[in-house]
Amino acid sequence: MAAINNSYLLGLYGGSYDASTSAALNALTKKKAQPTAPWSTAAQATAPKPDALVRAALGGRAFINEDAAKLDVAGASADYKKLFALYQGLETLNALANRASTKGLTSTDLALTQKRFASGLAEISTYLGKADFDALRMVQGTSSMTSKTTAAVPRDSANSITGPIHEGSLDTPVAAFEGETKFNITIRVPVGISGSQTTAVPIDLSEMGSDPRTMDNVLSYINGKLEDAGFQTRIGRDQIKSTPQTVQVNGKPVTLPAGPDRWALAIRGTSTETVGFTVSEKSDAVYVIQSAGVPATTTTTTVNGVTTTKTTAPSTLTNQILKFQSDGGTAAEPTGGNVGETQWVDGRLSQEKLPEGVSAIRASAVGPDGSLWVVGDVTTGGGNQPIKGVQDVALMKYDSAGRLVATRTLGAASTASGYAIAIDQNGDVAVAGSVTGALGTSTTDAGKTGEVANVADSFVTVFNKDGEELWTQRRGARAEDEATSVTFGTDGLVYVGGRAKSALTGSASIGGWDGYVQAFKAGEPYPTAGIMAKAVGQTQFGTGADDSVDAITIDGSNLYTAGVEDGRAVVRRFTLDVAGVPTLASTRDLGPISGDIAGLAVSNGKVILTGTSRDSGLSAGTANNAHSGGKDVFVASLSTDLTASGTDRLTWYGGEGDDTAADVKVHDGKVWITGIANRDPGALATGPTQAYLTRLDPTTGAVEYTRTWSGDGDQAKPMTLAVASGGASVLDRLGLPQGEIDQSDSKRLIDATSLRVGDRFYISPANGGRAQAVTIEAKDTLATLARKISVASGGKLKATVASEGGAVTGKDGETTTTTGGLQRLSITAKDGKTGAIITSGETGRDALLGLGLSAGYVGMASADTSVKTFGLGLPSNLTLNSAAAITEAGEKIQGALKAIRDAYRGLLPEDKTASASGPVPAYLTNQLANYQAALARLTG
Numbered sequence: 001m002a003a004i005n006n007s008y009l010l011g012l013y014g015g016s017y018d019a020s021t022s023a024a025l026n027a028l029t030k031k032k033a034q035p036t037a038p039w040s041t042a043a044q045a046t047a048p049k050p051d052a053l054v055r056a057a058l059g060g061r062a063f064i065n066e067d068a069a070k071l072d073v074a075g076a077s078a079d080y081k082k083l084f085a086l087y088q089g090l091e092t093l094n095a096l097a098n099r100a101s102t103k104g105l106t107s108t109d110l111a112l113t114q115k116r117f118a119s120g121l122a123e124i125s126t127y128l129g130k131a132d133f134d135a136l137r138m139v140q141g142t143s144s145m146t147s148k149t150t151a152a153v154p155r156d157s158a159n160s161i162t163g164p165i166h167e168g169s170l171d172t173p174v175a176a177f178e179g180e181t182k183f184n185i186t187i188r189v190p191v192g193i194s195g196s197q198t199t200a201v202p203i204d205l206s207e208m209g210s211d212p213r214t215m216d217n218v219l220s221y222i223n224g225k226l227e228d229a230g231f232q233t234r235i236g237r238d239q240i241k242s243t244p245q246t247v248q249v250n251g252k253p254v255t256l257p258a259g260p261d262r263w264a265l266a267i268r269g270t271s272t273e274t275v276g277f278t279v280s281e282k283s284d285a286v287y288v289i290q291s292a293g294v295p296a297t298t299t300t301t302t303v304n305g306v307t308t309t310k311t312t313a314p315s316t317l318t319n320q321i322l323k324f325q326s327d328g329g330t331a332a333e334p335t336g337g338n339v340g341e342t343q344w345v346d347g348r349l350s351q352e353k354l355p356e357g358v359s360a361i362r363a364s365a366v367g368p369d370g371s372l373w374v375v376g377d378v379t380t381g382g383g384n385q386p387i388k389g390v391q392d393v394a395l396m397k398y399d400s401a402g403r404l405v406a407t408r409t410l411g412a413a414s415t416a417s418g419y420a421i422a423i424d425q426n427g428d429v430a431v432a433g434s435v436t437g438a439l440g441t442s443t444t445d446a447g448k449t450g451e452v453a454n455v456a457d458s459f460v461t462v463f464n465k466d467g468e469e470l471w472t473q474r475r476g477a478r479a480e481d482e483a484t485s486v487t488f489g490t491d492g493l494v495y496v497g498g499r500a501k502s503a504l505t506g507s508a509s510i511g512g513w514d515g516y517v518q519a520f521k522a523g524e525p526y527p528t529a530g531i532m533a534k535a536v537g538q539t540q541f542g543t544g545a546d547d548s549v550d551a552i553t554i555d556g557s558n559l560y561t562a563g564v565e566d567g568r569a570v571v572r573r574f575t576l577d578v579a580g581v582p583t584l585a586s587t588r589d590l591g592p593i594s595g596d597i598a599g600l601a602v603s604n605g606k607v608i609l610t611g612t613s614r615d616s617g618l619s620a621g622t623a624n625n626a627h628s629g630g631k632d633v634f635v636a637s638l639s640t641d642l643t644a645s646g647t648d649r650l651t652w653y654g655g656e657g658d659d660t661a662a663d664v665k666v667h668d669g670k671v672w673i674t675g676i677a678n679r680d681p682g683a684l685a686t687g688p689t690q691a692y693l694t695r696l697d698p699t700t701g702a703v704e705y706t707r708t709w710s711g712d713g714d715q716a717k718p719m720t721l722a723v724a725s726g727g728a729s730v731l732d733r734l735g736l737p738q739g740e741i742d743q744s745d746s747k748r749l750i751d752a753t754s755l756r757v758g759d760r761f762y763i764s765p766a767n768g769g770r771a772q773a774v775t776i777e778a779k780d781t782l783a784t785l786a787r788k789i790s791v792a793s794g795g796k797l798k799a800t801v802a803s804e805g806g807a808v809t810g811k812d813g814e815t816t817t818t819t820g821g822l823q824r825l826s827i828t829a830k831d832g833k834t835g836a837i838i839t840s841g842e843t844g845r846d847a848l849l850g851l852g853l854s855a856g857y858v859g860m861a862s863a864d865t866s867v868k869t870f871g872l873g874l875p876s877n878l879t880l881n882s883a884a885a886i887t888e889a890g891e892k893i894q895g896a897l898k899a900i901r902d903a904y905r906g907l908l909p910e911d912k913t914a915s916a917s918g919p920v921p922a923y924l925t926n927q928l929a930n931y932q933a934a935l936a937r938l939t940g
Contacts, residue, residue: 144856150383162736182281262340283326333347361720367423386851390879392412411759414438419434420484458496483498489576497550498516516538516539517582541584545565612675655678663719667723689714692707761838765794
């Protein structure tokens with residue numbers, strides 16, 4: 001056969017012959033398999049530098065641009081352009097994260113960087129949801145066989161465990177059982193169709209005679225009483241095993257041996273018997289919530305230009321609920337703290353720790369049933385109730401024994417802070433504060449857009465006595481505003497006081513920060529979102545300088561506000577018309593204040609104003625006693641019409657140092673105050689502090705009750721207080737609550753988690769196709785959500801509700817678990833293979849964050865060998881709002897970049913030469929076919 005003329009052959013296709021072309025032809029099957037990746041050394045030499053990426057992002061340029069991804073292999077798969085565009089977007093995100101950690105960055109520059117980072121993250125998320133890859137599957141989250149919610153819903157349970165009441169051997173008498181110990185166990189059982197009958201079983205340990213009051217002896221006596229009464233409920237004991245603890249000593253871990261075991265009471269009821277506890281001898285109780293302990297101690301060293309920070313002592317900071325028994329009443333005086341308490345002080349009944357993740361507590365109140373409600377800011381929802389943003393507001397309900405029985409979160413997508421709480425006579429609870437970013441289907445109020453789109457709005461949320469949300473109202477000015485106080489009026493009206501930097505809708509701005517009062521009333525119910533509130537009236541007031549409303553209260557048809565206006569303490573009285581609309585009636589200027597307002601109430605025909613100030617000239621009538629020096633607490637007693645009167649009184653309380661009034665409550669005409677006592681004004685912020693709790697008479701200034709105490713690490717910082725009438729009794733030392741034990745909690749997702757109505761996520765077929773939305777409705781539970789997931793996935797996903805703990809066989813014969821009292825949702829591929837893709841909802845409405853579910857592919861990644869799945873592991877709620885958040889963002893982005901590099905390598909089998917295993921790329925197959933056709937024509 002004659003030799004082939006390569007020049008002639010190439011001429012058939014418009015080519016020319018030279019040595020290099022001949023070499024290319026001869027090496028055709030060895031042609032470059034993949035386009036040059038943007039992370040290669042060659043590409044990095046010409047790639048935009050990080051500062052250029054930052055400038056482009058801050059200038060508003062898109063993060064994802066497929067046209068900018070240049071491929072140097074003709075006919076290469078379009079998947080490469082998508083991967084390279086994603087990589088460039090992530091590199092830009094990483095550059096922004098690095099910029100946010102730069103020292104000396106102005107607040108304006110940081111805010112813009114944070115904003116563009118959020119926009120870029122959302123853009124990447126949207127792109128991933130729409131990108132149609134040919135030879136692989138790329139998801140924002142994870143790729144797994146099973147996806148399980150971290151959010152959990154409590155199961156109903158007839159069992160309840162107290163805190164520890166005994167430490168050591170079961171053979172020794174229990175101190176909590178000593179002395180006069182009398183109470184009733186109440187058992188309520190259903191009678192007829194809707195009735196019930198309650199029986200009180202009296203318990204008096206003196207009936208045990210000379211028998212030692214050990215744990216088992218006392219429980220045998222109590223259970224005998226219950227059995228004789230014909231009930232199935234029993235009281236048992238629960239062992240709390242002690243374990244060795246590791247602490248840091250001079251920067252080195254030291255393991256301490258396990259201490260003695262502890263024992264708690266276990267109330268074991270039945271589904272038909274509701275258990276409660278009552279006593280006849282009671283006294284008032286005062287709850288003080290404080291921060292105690294010290295932050296971590298660190299040392300920083302620099303060697304050869306490398307700076308190293310080492311923790312020499314771990315943080316001991318913790319938030320605690322302290323319960324005190326007031327003087328008076330008939331309850332026996334407490335003689336010591338409960339098991340495990342620290343820094344005990346005379347008169348204290350208990351010390352309980354608040355959950356981890358609570359960053360601040362600003363308000364608390366006691367409900368009609370004796371429950372303690374606490375409003376706090378949380379940076380994490382713990383292991384069972386993840387939050388959606390950086391910080392959320394949590395409403396926590398505690399029984400009289402200090403046990404957390406319910407937690408409700410606002411569900412803010414970005415940041416929220418809680419400032420105030422009020423409870424009405426029906427047990428409804430109102431919480432007020434500020435929120436930034438989206439809140440369910442609401443993003444901003446009053447037309448906030450552009451530069452002010454992410455400033456704070458005021459909000460108020462009302463819950464019923466069971467912690468179910470009734471309504472939420474978000475209102476505000478164009479600029480920043482916040483609700484700092486809240487109270488209930490008549491006929492379901494709720495009044496909110498706060499401050500705003502610009503005009504509220506329908507009002508006029510006066511200048512600087514203005515004070516405001518708004519009135520709301522529940523409106524008509526909506527089919528899916530519950531009851532919505534409507535505005536009844538509002539007023540905006542102040543001076544041309546900065547003003548505030550720090551406290552409000554209602555007395556009949558009068559509403560009072562107190563705040564600092566242009567550096568002066570001012571009390572205002574508004575009259576309320578029949579519709580509840582406030583109109584300014586009178587004002588009392590008490591003079592310059594060098595401090596702040598702490599509380600406002602009306603009692604015994606007097607307006608009681610409290611706060612702190614230095615000796616600034618503040619005046620409110622006759623002084624019961626003189627200013628002591630430093631910053632003192634003041635209590636002013638004023639006439640209800642706010643006119644100066646000969647009966648007005650001003651009481652100063654404090655030592656020569658600085659005193660604070662963290663919170664104040666007026667109860668039975670007397671003023672309870674808690675704060676830090678007599679602190680050296682020149683002391684370091686981390687210096688020792690002494691807490692105090694005081695009750696005084698606002699008319700005479702007489703101090704009637706005082707307790708002072710220290711905290712762990714000599715740090716005790718009270719934050720709030722609340723007073724419970726008759727809330728102290730012998731039950732406190734037994735760890736038992738007054739009243740019935742709540743055996744159930746709401747199963748609605750909008751109550752048990754941080755989800756809000758309208759939050760959603762999407763499910764799309766594993767091999768491409770239209771995404772179906774799964775939207776949260778007011779009545780949704782884990783069970784209804786499971787059905788929605790099955791429908792939205794076209795039956796490809798199986799969602800089941802599983803409990804945690806021991807084994808129980810369900811209706812379908814499958815085994816679930818039952819201890820721990822929690823239920824979670826678990827999602828798998830129904831056929832065990834194919835599955836579907838779960839993607840996040842829109843920014844601010846992403847239900848996956850509230851559920852603690854990862855976006856991504858659920859199924860067997862290797863079930864379809866022609867399509868490999870790669871998960872970026874990129875959470876949609878990454879931020880640059882703190883050093884820790886920046887570090888986390890950087891780590892997650894690096895993980896996502898690696899996933900893209902893995903996906904690039906995963907495309908290699910499709911682009912290998914014909915001699916390699918796997919399919920031959922289309923562009924190479926076409927070229928070879930053309931050459932073979934030419935050869936056939938040449939050779940005949």
